[in-house]
Amino acid sequence: MSEVFLSSSEVAAHAARLARVEVVSAYPITPNTGVIGALTELIETGQMNATAVNVEGEHSAASVCAGASSAGVRAFTATCGQGMAFMHEVLWMASGMALPMVVAVTSRGVGSPQTIVSDFSDIMMERDASYLQFYSENAQEVVDSIIMAYKIGENENVLLPSFVCLEAFRMTHTYEPVEIPDQEKVDSYLPPYRPKHAFYDTDYPVQQGTGSVPDFTYRKYQQHMGLINAKKVIKDACREFEEVFGRKYGLVDAHKVEDAEVVVVSMGCVSAVSRRLVNEYRKKGVRIGSLKVRVFRPFPEEEIKEALSGAKKVIVIDRFNSPGSHGVLYTEVRSALYDVKPTIISYIVGHEDIYSADMEKMIDKALEKDEGFEEWYNLFQPDEFWVKASGSDRYEQLKKGETVERDDVKDTSDLMAKGLNLCPGCIPYLVCRKVLTTLGKNTVVPYATGCVMAATSGAVLSGWKVPAGHYCFTNVASAASGIKAALEKRGKDYNVVAIGGDGGIADIGFQALSGAVERGHNIIYVCYDNEAYMNTGVQRSSTTSYLAATKTTLTGKKVHKKDIARIMEAHGIYVATMLPCFLKDMEKKILRAKEVDGPAFLHILSPCPTGWAFDPALGIEISRLAYETGAFILYESYKGERTISRLPKERKPIEEYLKLQGRFSHLTADQIQEIQKDVDERFMQMT
Amino acid sequence: MSVDLIRGGVTHNLGTAAIMNTGSWRVFKPVIDLEKCKPCVICSQFCPDGIVTYEKDKEISINFYYCKGCGICAHECPRGAIEMVREGV
Numbered sequence: 001m002s003e004v005f006l007s008s009s010e011v012a013a014h015a016a017r018l019a020r021v022e023v024v025s026a027y028p029i030t031p032n033t034g035v036i037g038a039l040t041e042l043i044e045t046g047q048m049n050a051t052a053v054n055v056e057g058e059h060s061a062a063s064v065c066a067g068a069s070s071a072g073v074r075a076f077t078a079t080c081g082q083g084m085a086f087m088h089e090v091l092w093m094a095s096g097m098a099l100p101m102v103v104a105v106t107s108r109g110v111g112s113p114q115t116i117v118s119d120f121s122d123i124m125m126e127r128d129a130s131y132l133q134f135y136s137e138n139a140q141e142v143v144d145s146i147i148m149a150y151k152i153g154e155n156e157n158v159l160l161p162s163f164v165c166l167e168a169f170r171m172t173h174t175y176e177p178v179e180i181p182d183q184e185k186v187d188s189y190l191p192p193y194r195p196k197h198a199f200y201d202t203d204y205p206v207q208q209g210t211g212s213v214p215d216f217t218y219r220k221y222q223q224h225m226g227l228i229n230a231k232k233v234i235k236d237a238c239r240e241f242e243e244v245f246g247r248k249y250g251l252v253d254a255h256k257v258e259d260a261e262v263v264v265v266s267m268g269c270v271s272a273v274s275r276r277l278v279n280e281y282r283k284k285g286v287r288i289g290s291l292k293v294r295v296f297r298p299f300p301e302e303e304i305k306e307a308l309s310g311a312k313k314v315i316v317i318d319r320f321n322s323p324g325s326h327g328v329l330y331t332e333v334r335s336a337l338y339d340v341k342p343t344i345i346s347y348i349v350g351h352e353d354i355y356s357a358d359m360e361k362m363i364d365k366a367l368e369k370d371e372g373f374e375e376w377y378n379l380f381q382p383d384e385f386w387v388k389a390s391g392s393d394r395y396e397q398l399k400k401g402e403t404v405e406r407d408d409v410k411d412t413s414d415l416m417a418k419g420l421n422l423c424p425g426c427i428p429y430l431v432c433r434k435v436l437t438t439l440g441k442n443t444v445v446p447y448a449t450g451c452v453m454a455a456t457s458g459a460v461l462s463g464w465k466v467p468a469g470h471y472c473f474t475n476v477a478s479a480a481s482g483i484k485a486a487l488e489k490r491g492k493d494y495n496v497v498a499i500g501g502d503g504g505i506a507d508i509g510f511q512a513l514s515g516a517v518e519r520g521h522n523i524i525y526v527c528y529d530n531e532a533y534m535n536t537g538v539q540r541s542s543t544t545s546y547l548a549a550t551k552t553t554l555t556g557k558k559v560h561k562k563d564i565a566r567i568m569e570a571h572g573i574y575v576a577t578m579l580p581c582f583l584k585d586m587e588k589k590i591l592r593a594k595e596v597d598g599p600a601f602l603h604i605l606s607p608c609p610t611g612w613a614f615d616p617a618l619g620i621e622i623s624r625l626a627y628e629t630g631a632f633i634l635y636e637s638y639k640g641e642r643t644i645s646r647l648p649k650e651r652k653p654i655e656e657y658l659k660l661q662g663r664f665s666h667l668t669a670d671q672i673q674e675i676q677k678d679v680d681e682r683f684m685q686m687t
Numbered sequence: 688m689s690v691d692l693i694r695g696g697v698t699h700n701l702g703t704a705a706i707m708n709t710g711s712w713r714v715f716k717p718v719i720d721l722e723k724c725k726p727c728v729i730c731s732q733f734c735p736d737g738i739v740t741y742e743k744d745k746e747i748s749i750n751f752y753y754c755k756g757c758g759i760c761a762h763e764c765p766r767g768a769i770e771m772v773r774e775g776v
């Protein structure tokens with residue numbers, strides 16, 4: 001065993017390696033990116049013998065894992081928040097198909113409003129998905145829980161997938177000493193996966209994924225019983241784990257509860273705070289204990305009842321409140337204590353950080369009061385700044401029927417806000433401004449998740465000076481369809497411009513885009529293509545160039561760039577490709593997009609200094625080189641007729657374009673020649 | 688504060704990101720040599736942050752409250768009239 005200093009994200013990847021997972025598939029969403037990055041490194045450096053499938057969305061990530069598990073190998077993914085919501089259908093499918101894969105949940109709140117901070121709304125949303133649910137407190141528990149999750153889930157009496165929860169940032173980005181178990185010991189604890197129920201083999205063919213009417217509830221009962229059986233299997237797995245690795249786990253972790261009059265019940269890393277404080281209060285003579293619920297499904301009702309049977313007061317801390325009801329943990333703990341009936345105090349902390357001082361206040365208040373109560377602890381209170389920034393005063397005037405002065409949007413010289421938190425030299429900032437100033441103020445902008453979204457929608461601060469709205473990563477085109485339909489009903493002839501990056505338009509948002517374009521809504525779609533997931537920290541997308549290095553293609557992407565513009569051409573609409581170095585050309589095409597009848601698609605190559613690793617002064621220069629080398633071809637296409645906008649008199653060698661970018665710095669002379677050949681072929685074909 | 692925020696995370700006050708002092712990020716500062724500057728306004732057109740402005744009969748000016756010092760203006764200036772100078776040196 002070796003003790004190292006790692007974050008829970010990296011540790012989760014090591015756990016997958018030690019469990020000899022053979023297929024991993026994940027989609028970048030903050031903060032799961034550390035897990036993906038670590039997995040990529042382990043696989044590309046040959047430390048882990050697995051195939052990484054870099055997909056276009058979480059629905060696919062979960063599907064790849066379910067597919068792999070159904071074909072008889074161990075599969076692993078990591079997700080959270082909106083991404084977990086997008087997995088929803090597949091998660092239920094996988095548990096129904098009895099596929100014991102593991103999902104590391106870097107738990108994060110589900111929006112709107114968007115957040116990247118942890119609360120349990122994502123994992124609790126899947127409370128009833130028939131998954132084993134392990135909530136970890138630290139990196140050590142993450143690695144141990146993932147290894148155990150495979151052993152438990154694969155047991156013939158369980159056969160269910162698992163969630164292992166590691167809280168966003170508090171754990172994913174926190175470094176701590178952790179013991180990474182030896183492979184040999186893990187192998188002795190966790191034998192190879194040899195499923196007897198679900199696999200594909202032509203010598204022994206089986207069919208999976210049944211349809212069902214008469215047996216539906218029976219099948220659900222089977223899943224339920226899998227979880228009920230899991231209680232014993234978990235206990236056995238924990239006992240064996242202790243024998244092999246020397247670390248003790250259970251369904252719950254009870255600390256000084258034997259004689260306790262007051263017990264603090266919690267899940268996740270807040271449990272470490274409560275345990276430490278219990279020791280402090282004990283010194284003062286308070287008979288207090290703490291109970292960590294480590295496994296939430298199956299719910300350890302007997303263990304909780306046993307641990308809390310002597311307590312007069314129980315304090316439950318919830319990271320998620322079921323809207324219109326109560327904290328989820330509180331509700332279940334109260335139900336388990338129906339016969340005991342102690343005074344129960346419910347604190348809902350949501351995604352607030354809970355430090356010792358907070359916990360002290362919570363305990364003191366609970367000790368003082370005789371009755372049980374429910375409190376949203378440390379609830380954000382908007383101050384004058386927030387109220388002013390959100391224009392609440394204008395809203396109040398509007399409600400009263402008064403005329404509202406809009407001095408904030410009087411100046412229309414620039415329809416993007418100044419001061420956006422975009423990197424120095426950010427080309428999409430320039431692109432968005434050009435699109436809006438060309439179209440004018442009668443424009444409504446739905447925009448996809450991405451860099452521009454993060455910068456224009458930071459807390460209460462607005463980045464737009466035209467009506468604008470963020471929906472999801474997947475659905476900007478369909479949300480735009482609804483907006484257009486509603487505006488037409490209201491007799492408003494506004495330009496509707498759906499803006500997204502290559503992720504929101506060509507990858508995860510592509511289904512919505514293709515559907516909206518086929519329906520013929522009169523919308524302009526703008527794709528600022530910076531050729532990777534930049535907002536989550538540079539992971540490859542389907543439009544990443546061939547051989548470009550990203551965090552998920554360390555030695556270069558091995559497949560070619562998806563030609564999104566030509567795919568859109570096949571929809572028979574107006575399509576134009578644009579480069580930021582030719583602003584007049586861009587202006588002409590934006591106006592044409594407005595004039596044409598029906599949908600229009602604008603594709604803009606947007607060099608990204610951060611993701612492509614170049615001097616931020618060179619963004620325009622690099623786009624010019626994309627034109628001069630023929631790496632990017634400027635054209636318009638309408639109803640299948642393609643017109644080339646302009647061509648360089650003599651094409652420069654592609655190396656001129658590549659050599660300024662760090663993402664291509666690893667290329668060999670042969671690889672550069674290979675890219676040159678590709679560029680030449682495409683150029684001949686297109687022009 | 689008794690007034691609540693508007694439901695749905697809606698804001699009735701647009702462009703408020705402008706309070707952000709992104710100029711504080713700057714490491715290199717663009718300095719314009721007004722004798723070399725025509726002005727052709729290419730720098731203004733290409734500035735990603737839209738903060739290089741030109742008014743007729745006036746000199747070109749940069750809003751340093753926002754300028755992040757990316758250097759695109761200096762690189763694109765056809766007359767080499769903008770120099771990037773390290774801040775605080």
